[in-house]
Amino acid sequence: MSPPPAVETLGLSKSFGDTTAVADLTLSIPQGQMFALVGPDGAGKTTVLRLLCGVLAPTDGTVRILGMELPRELERIKRRIGYFSQGFSLYGDLSVDENIEFFAEIHGVEEFRKRREELLQFTRLEPFRRRQADRLSGGMKQKLALVCTLIHRPSLLLLDEPTTGVDPVSRRDFWVILSSLMTEDITVLLTTPYLDEAERCHQVGMLQSGRLLVADSPAALRGRLGGTLLEIICSEVRRAFAVLKESSLIAEVQIFGDRLDVLLDNRTVQENQVRELLHREGIDILGWRAVQPRLENLFISLMKAEG
Amino acid sequence: MGSGDSFAVEAADLSKRFGRFTAVDAVSFLVPRGTIFGLLGANGAGKSTIIRMLCGLLRSSSGTATVAGFDINRQSEQVKQNIGYMSQRFSLYLDLTVRENIRFFGGIYGLSREEVGRRLDWVLEMAGLRQRLDDLTSELSGGWRQRLALGCAILHSPRIIFLDEPTAGVDPVSRREFWELINELAAGGTTVLITTHYLDEAEYANRILLIHSGRIVAQGTPGELKNSVLHGPTLEVSCSRCIEALKRLQSQPWVRQTAVFGSTLHVRPLASLGLEETRRRIRELLSDPLFELRGVESIFPSLEDVFIQLIERQDSASESGAEGPS
Secondary structure (H helix, E strand, O other), X not given: OOOOOOEEEEEEEEEEOOEEEEEXXXXXXXXXXXXXXXXXXXXXXXXXXXXHOOOOOOOXXXXXXXXXXXXXXXXXXXXXXXXXXXXXXOOOOOEHHHHXXXXXXXXXXXXXXXXXXXXXXXXXXXXXXXXXXXXXXXXXXXXXXXXXXXXXXXXXXXEEOOXXXXXXXXXXXXXXXXXXXXXXXXXXXXXXXXXXXXXXXXXXXXXXXXXXXXXXXXXHHHHHHOOEEEEEEEOOHHHHHHHHHHHOOOOEEEEEOOEEEEEEOOHHHHHHHHHHHHHHOOOXXXXXXEEOOOHHHHHHHHHHHHO | OOOOOOEEXXXXXXXXXXXXXXXXXXXXXXXXXXXXXXXXXXXXXXHHXXXXXXXXXXXXXXXXXXXXXXEOOXXXXXXXXXXXXXXXXXXXXXXOEHHHHHHHHHHHOOOOHHHHHHHHHHHHHHHOOHHHOOOEHHHOOHHHHHHHHHHHHOOOOOOEEEEEOOOOOOOHHHHHHHHHHHHHHHHOOOEEEEEEOOHHHHOOOOEEEEEEOOEEEEEEOHHHHHHHHOOOOEEEEEOOOHHHHHHHHHOOOOEEEEEEEOOEEEEEEOHHHOHHHHHHHHHHHOOOHHHOOOEEEEEOOOHHHHHHHHHHHHHHHHOOOOOOOO
């Protein structure tokens, strides 16, 4: 028999007064996968995580975690999940070591020393173990918080915007650590406002105004939109943008510094039309590349379809 | 504007020391008028110290800069009148309406009633906020709020605007509309300086300056940076057991650089190897069904790839290793 999904929700909803924070969410995440819930601020990402770890009670719908039902088996579930909230609070006046010990105690882990060594090595925090948490850099605090979340060897890790406010170097470090976790057969559900991060996961769910617009693998999602994205580098990029936008030739055009991204529904017809139009306008083309549309293009088209 | 009509910002050997710590070390750069200029760096790289000096809030220790033709140390008041500032956590008053916020900021900038009226109209038009004039700011969505913040930051028609992580956490449609606005402003001659450590946000800049440990590591257009820093192809490998696959790849002499991206790996071979040969070798190396190899695709590197590569180069040169202050 195959193991139960790490997360399984059916018609999960949550309202606060008149506001619907999460609407009719049905989702299944197999064990051992990395799942990204992506969406802007206020889309309901944090509420979903809180519902999944039993901090919030749903208005409607059901949640099963690793085959166990919420809220009936809350205590058993709690032992199996690690929840990394936004503003996860470390104790600033305790050392790295002491913080980990503290969280081990909270989770009732008596034999934490070996696990602590392992995690400190793994996150390269070992040289800083006696330093007060207050005196760590932002990226190191983030790593320490992750270590504290992992001390009780959870099977499901819920991470709420773990890389928001983290600089690119620490962010990459953090992703290496997350990927290494996959060898421990942990399931990771993380939220992020960044589509480039979502793209690194096995599955991506796009959340907007509490509704799950779509959930699938990044490749399947990109395939779903169809079409082609042209990356054009040209002279007078702003004029080229205006010309293309007014032409009604194409579905979408966006300006990125020295580059235009042009979304085509039908490459065979439109690619030449675009090229000719720019020629006619006397715009020099310096670079021309056709790529698959990005997740952002799909997100935008789904948001527009929703109205 | 002063002598340098074509440059909104000219910095020459700009330095800032705090005691024995050098936060900014002899940085020189030019920002052409009407460009969107990105200032990038990790936390503690010196970005915000540079911005504070350019805004006239902090004196330089040595070297100088002009902003809109005014000297940042000697003419800081004129500098302040010519710049606008907006951050993602911009302090709009949430319990005021859109109209009240605009009036309030007009007052701060010392605009007359008449001017505020005229600019109010302009901001409403630009930001598409006309229907929302009497809505409480707290009731606006992230995208609307952001456009209002931009409007308030440019009420006094500054020549230069500083944007600090302006679209962090905003939905993709609003974000796209925001950048269209910024491009229109830039086309009209306003210069835009953006600081962010979200590299996908930096892709919107015309020119980029990469700062690390208070020094300039690289500058150019996003395209130039990608081409000059990263030679040869970058391949994305989708497989299972990423970490084992990574170790196997790292032991190969023809692999120059690897990185894990969640469920995928990025691999950069020696430039001489070429795309097809690299692809063949990766397929062979990971042919064990254990890896469930799903794809080996050539990808276009992101600014993040460039950034990490440059910083690693820099760090291995100086072998500092330790993390800087945050």
